[in-house]
Amino acid sequence: MEEQTATDWIKYGKITAGVILGWSFWFCLLVLALRWVNPPFTAFTLQEDWEELGTERYSLRANWVPAEEIPDHLKLAVIASEDQRFYAHWGLDLAAIDEAIEENQRGRRVRGASTITQQVAKNLFLSPAQNYLRKGVEAGIAVLIEIFWTKDRILEMHLNIAEFGPGIYGIGKASEHWFGKGVGEMSFRESARLVTVLPSPKIIKAEPVSDYVENRSHWILRNMEQLSGLRFLPKPQPDTVDTMSDIAGLEFLPDSILVIYIPDTLKMSIPDSGSLAPGLESGSLMTEAELDSMLLEIELDSLLMDSVLDSLEQ
Structure with a gap:
């Protein structure tokens, strides 16, 4: 009897391992395919309560903006705001994680350390639930994405699937909703204001501009200058100016x-x-x-x- 039980456990173990390996293989193929294929929906759009928003679910492909059409200053704005070591890490920013752990242990405000890649993994496949299991799975998917995708594709995906307002997914729809213009027509300041809403898109609005959005977007523009060496903020004006000035x-x-x-x-x-x-x-x-x-x-x-x-x- 004991020998039969051990045999059964081995059999079940092999079946379980086979299922896990098979699922992992197909999931890797899916992630690889998404390097070139634009998804029509994400886990977040499927979980959205569209009836409450009073609108119908739409395909993300309808407003998709290719990487080459996304202004460089918008890409820089999202990096300056959310992940300043984006081009240096491989999906997980270990330095930011250490800093967040230290601050949380000191009893300060709970600080996140998610990279742009982790946010892509969460938005595509997971849920907004805050627990260690989801964060662990998110970290594994983020590393997988970094292996199969380029950094430009990660940025393109993030900007086209992130939520920029209640039920407003992707920069193509967001630029029209908030500013009444296409992505290519957005100014530096508008890009910074749009990125400002990402931490809490259900609450923060890019327009009309609140004090928080104004201050936060100014902080983003200042970080854009530090990261790029280019100027995005006006130079201080002298106290005395001539008539034309x-x-x-x-x-x-x-x-x-x-x-x-x-x-x-x-x-x-x-x-x-x-x-x-x-x-x-x-x-x-x-x-x-x-x-x-x-x-x-x-x-x-x-x-x-x-x-x-x-x-x-x-």
Whole structure:
């Protein structure tokens, strides 16, 4: 009898191991496929109470924004806000976890240490439940995602499946809902405000701007400057200004371009006959988002040229 019982346990153990291995194999294939396939839904959209929201569930693919169409400043904003070591870790930020444990043990406010990759794993496959089992499974899936996906794909997935308001999933839908414009038209400040809602999308609103959103978005913009070396916040204005500065803030940029900031629209004028930046014409009018994009290209080109010159001098 005892020998038969031992045999049964071995048999059941083999069956269980086979089931686990089989499930793991198919789950790995699913994760690998999602490197190229955009999901129409996630665990979070399936768990959403759409009836309470008064709307129907929709496919995430309908508003999907490909990685190449997501502005660099929006990608930088989410990294600056949620995971500043995103490009350095492999799914788990062990340093942030240690810091969070220490702060929690000191009795301070409970602090999370989830990376962007962990948030993707949670949003795709799990639930918002707060327990150690879910966090353990989330960590394992995050490592798997880092193995199979690129960092750009992880960012693209995160921005297209994250919730930016009650029932508002993905930046494609969020930009239209909050700002009435496409993702490519969003300014630096709008990107920072949109990212601000991510920790609590059911409560925080990107518009109208509350004191919290204003302060938090300013903090994000400051971190974007520290991470990139580029400028996203206006320079402090002197106490004494001339007549023209009283009307609009003046700032000199490369190629002798004088940019005059005016609310809503920005008028470009050329103080001399120097060469112009690509796409810039004397007396042209540009939106803030168009100017943001052009300034970023100018500064990136300047940084690249400095790097080339340094390498030639060495």
